[in-house]
Amino acid sequence: MIKLVVTDLDGTFLNNKSQYDVELFKKVYAEMQQKGVTFVACTGKQCERVEKLFDEHGKGVWILGDSAARIKKDGQVVKEFSIDRDLALQAIDQIQDFDNNMTLIVCASDAAYVHSSISEDMYKVVKGSYERVLKTDSFANIDSRFIKITVFDTEGRSTALRAHVENTLGGQIYIVDSEARWLDITALHTHKGETVKKLQEMLGVTFEETMSFGDGENDVELMAIAKYSFAVSNACENTKKAANFITKSNEENGVLLTIQKILDLQ
Template sequence: MFKLVVSDLDGTFLNNSGTFDVDLFNQVYGEMQESNISFVACTGKQCERVEELFGEHGKGIWILGDSATRIKKDGVVVKEFTIERNLALQAIRDIESFSNDFIIIACTTEAAFVHSYIQDEYYKIVKGSYKEVIKIDSFDQINSSFLKITVYDPSGRSSLLRKHVEKTLMDQIYIVDSEANWLDITALHTHKGETVRKLQEILGVTEDETLSFGDGENDVELMSIAKYSFAMKNACDNTKNAASFITKSNEENGVLLTIKKMMDLQKQ
């Protein structure tokens, strides 16, 4: 029997418009609640942005947000995993030394910070994943605890940037280029897979009792924490290779339909 469902959001649970089938979700989630199955949104998005996305429909869901550096449920932060301030600022300096045209998002326990000179088109992209965004003249002014550093690169150089930063910080941070345009830096050993394991411990749930869904490079670890791991049809090759199964795409309600089918099988 499975008791926990963990799903990435962008490219997995959410469709390409960044929304989801509310009626189908309410139906499936209602059945999950009746069966005492927990639902987890595991994402790079800010927890508060996830709460905004689900609205009234998200009561009771677990959120592993900000690239799994925070565990939150019903407005209450359960755990946070921070990156040492000097290390975070060093990472930012390394990023800026590679190129000065990256969109750097410094995520803290308070908000997401961006440079005050950010262009409107890129600020809009940032707001798609972060509800609380503050413009700042220098990241050195940040006094809150750092959760992660995220980089958006319109030119798609994330892989090259990762290799550049790894030259000096490889053994001190966790870094992943989830897509050509996106890169995340968190504390060492802090990633989706490890944070899900911590949640499994909190809930007393095993890998054999877990379903997971993902599509990107940063979802590979999600495939290892669940007996029933599903890569979306639109997933990258590494995630597909790591998954136990391939399911329908994010445009076809792959996550919700698979959960429904698995619950039906479980009842039988």
């Protein structure tokens, strides 16, 4: 019997316009609650952005946000996994050494920070995934705990950037290039798979009782924590290979329709 459903958002639960079928979600989520199934949004988005996304429909939803570096439920932070400050600043230096014109988003416990020189167009891109955004003249001036570092590169060089940072900090931090334009850095061993395992322990849910959905490179670990792991049909090849099943695409409500079918069987 399924007790836990974990899904990535962008490219998986959300369609290509970053939207979801609200009416279908309300119907499926009501059935999940009736049957005692916990729903988890596991994403690179800031927790507060996810709260706004689900709005009044998200009561009881667990959010593993900021690339699973924060756990939040019903407005309360349950747990955070911060990066050592010195390592975070070293990583920022390495990124800026690679190309100082990339868009850096430094996520801290109080907000996501961008450089004050950010263009209006890039600021709009950031606001698509981050609700609380502050500008700073120097990331070294951030007083709160570092949670995650994200890079958006319009030239799609995330793989090369990852190699550059790993040359200095490999084995000390966790780095994933989720797609060509996006790269995320979190504390070592902090990623979607490990954070879901911690949540499974908190909730007393097993691997056999878990269902997961994903599409990107950063969802490969998400496929390993659930017996019923699904890649949407638009997923990258590595995630498809890691998944036990393939379902419909993010444009076809693949996640919600699959959950609905499984719930009908239990």
